[in-house]
Structures are given as C-alpha cells and as structure tokens.
Amino acid sequence: MDDTQRYITYVRERITDLRTQKDVSEHRMSLELGKSGSYIRGITSGAALPSLRELFNIMAYLEVSPSEFFDGLDDPDSLRTALRGRLMELNDEDLQKVSSFLDWIRK
Structure with a gap:
C-alpha cells in the first residue's frame, strides 16, 4: 500500500474509532455536522473523503485536535x-x- 492510500485508510478508520468511542451513530453524527444522514457512512465506506475544512469540522465534533487525530499514524x-x-x-x-x-x- 502506498503512503497516500495508507493515509486515506487511516482517516477513515480513525473517524470510525473516535465516533465509536463517542458512542454516536454515523447517521446522527452526519446530521449534527449539518450533512445528509449518509455523509459519514460515505467517508468510512470509502465512497468519499472529506474536504480539509470538513475534516477539521469532524475533528472538532469528535473533540480532538489535529495532532491527536493523527497521533497513531x-x-x-x-x-x-x-x-x-x-x-x-x-x-x-x-x-x-x-x-x-x-x-x-x-x-
């Protein structure tokens, strides 16, 4: 796996891990971010990636800093x-x- 794919996979898996720790569904998180109900599912399933701005919004929602988000990379x-x-x-x-x-x- 090349570095780009490794980063993409990491972002998807990290969002899932942190969302699970927060005990919130993909649907609820999507709606609370002001997106369609399937927004987070699209990211975690590999169908889409968030923009940088949306990734920061996701981090804020999950209550982690960028350094905390990428800590396990x-x-x-x-x-x-x-x-x-x-x-x-x-x-x-x-x-x-x-x-x-x-x-x-x-x-």
Whole structure:
C-alpha cells in the first residue's frame, strides 16, 4: 500500500474509532455536522473523503485536535513514537530539562 492510500485508510478508520468511542451513530453524527444522514457512512465506506475544512469540522465534533487525530499514524514500534509518548507524560519542568539537553546535543 502506498503512503497516500495508507493515509486515506487511516482517516477513515480513525473517524470510525473516535465516533465509536463517542458512542454516536454515523447517521446522527452526519446530521449534527449539518450533512445528509449518509455523509459519514460515505467517508468510512470509502465512497468519499472529506474536504480539509470538513475534516477539521469532524475533528472538532469528535473533540480532538489535529495532532491527536493523527497521533497513531506513525509506526507504533518506532523509536520516535515511543519517545513522543514518553514526552507527553512529562511535566513542564522535566520538558524544560529535555529541551536543554537537546540544545546541548545540537551544539
């Protein structure tokens, strides 16, 4: 699967996962977004893709930021993904220490 198809598949699956977590039907979500009742079903079935503006509306509806929406797109076994997860657990003081250390490494 090429990268473009992987991204498209990810968007469709992510919308389904987040919608399910929110415990809302595709029909209800579509209507609450101001669309026809089959709008979300069209996206998740592969018949259509949302425009960028509509994707942001979907994210807002699902109450996630763009970074949260795309968080799982990277390989979960990669070192970057593992480090990102560990950084998210740090408080501001510890993040400042990591930032200082990174500055020192780059010199």
